[in-house]
Amino acid sequence: MPVERASERAHDAVLRHIEDSLRSGGLKLGDRLPGERALAEQFGISRASVRDAIRALEVMGIVRSATGSGPNAGTIVVSDPSSALGSALRLHVASQRLPVKDIVEARVMMETWSLAHAADAEWEPGQAEEARRLLEAMDDPGLPSPAFTALDAQFHVALSALAGNSVVSTMMDSLRESIRGYVDDAVSTRGQWHDIVGELRRQHWEILEAVEARDGERAARLVQEHIEWFYARTL
Incomplete structure (x- = not known):
């Protein structure tokens, strides 16, 4: 299991990455985020911390998450401020x-x-x-x-x-x-x-x-x- 970062809340790294990607155009409305496992491995944090970050983004109206399969499944950038x-x-x-x-x-x-x-x-x-x-x-x-x-x-x-x-x-x-x-x-x-x-x-x-x-x-x-x-x- 990835070792959590002690100097900050682990999910902050994911939030900053999403913000930077939106600013740079690397992420756009309608894009789908990588899965929990991929994000956990990318940032060296647990999947629980990734879920915390996704929930925070949902509360902020930045993404929408849906379970299952198909075109509407996964975590999609929507932006609903x-x-x-x-x-x-x-x-x-x-x-x-x-x-x-x-x-x-x-x-x-x-x-x-x-x-x-x-x-x-x-x-x-x-x-x-x-x-x-x-x-x-x-x-x-x-x-x-x-x-x-x-x-x-x-x-x-x-x-x-x-x-x-x-x-x-x-x-x-x-x-x-x-x-x-x-x-x-x-x-x-x-x-x-x-x-x-x-x-x-x-x-x-x-x-x-x-x-x-x-x-x-x-x-x-x-x-x-x-x-x-x-x-x-x-x-």
């Missing part, structure tokens, strides 16, 4: 280390910036139409509140993506998902859903109208009012 960031933020919000108020303020900063800049950005085909389809789905009067809030999250992420900044989009996605638990709890425990859902729909359509008109200043103002209004109503 919003999932990893969102999970970490949700846990820290749950631990009360990150106050919901601060998360909401960060959302306001991200979304107002995004909608202000979306006005002058080049949109990918179908981006604005996707936001409209989400609002049309939310107009269903029989839609349960958890389904509505899930679509709501997708709508805000879709609008933020119009600015064309992938880092902002990823952070926005993570911030929005980090307060999904708070939103769902506020909706279910405060008994105000039927009182506010109509206003949420109206605000959403007004925001989209400003976005489609390429009125960045108005869109940014409306989304800030929308976020702060909901937060104030559900305190």
Whole structure:
């Protein structure tokens, strides 16, 4: 069995190797990592340490592992940063280390910036139409509140993506998902859903109208009012 390195956690060598390979282009999205045995022999560590490294990469959203055989088996480089960031933020919000108020303020900063800049950005085909389809789905009067809030999250992420900044989009996605638990709890425990859902729909359509008109200043103002209004109503 390989001798573990005493000066560092054994699996750190694997993590650094993956990082360096991604930077250099030696590894790309869709590539498959070598098997546990090959990695263990390459780095002189145990297969258990290799498994620890793979699990860490999965948590970070860098790879996806699947057992069995076939084209989807093994450990594949996928890169899903919003999932990893969102999970970490949700846990820290749950631990009360990150106050919901601060998360909401960060959302306001991200979304107002995004909608202000979306006005002058080049949109990918179908981006604005996707936001409209989400609002049309939310107009269903029989839609349960958890389904509505899930679509709501997708709508805000879709609008933020119009600015064309992938880092902002990823952070926005993570911030929005980090307060999904708070939103769902506020909706279910405060008994105000039927009182506010109509206003949420109206605000959403007004925001989209400003976005489609390429009125960045108005869109940014409306989304800030929308976020702060909901937060104030559900305190």
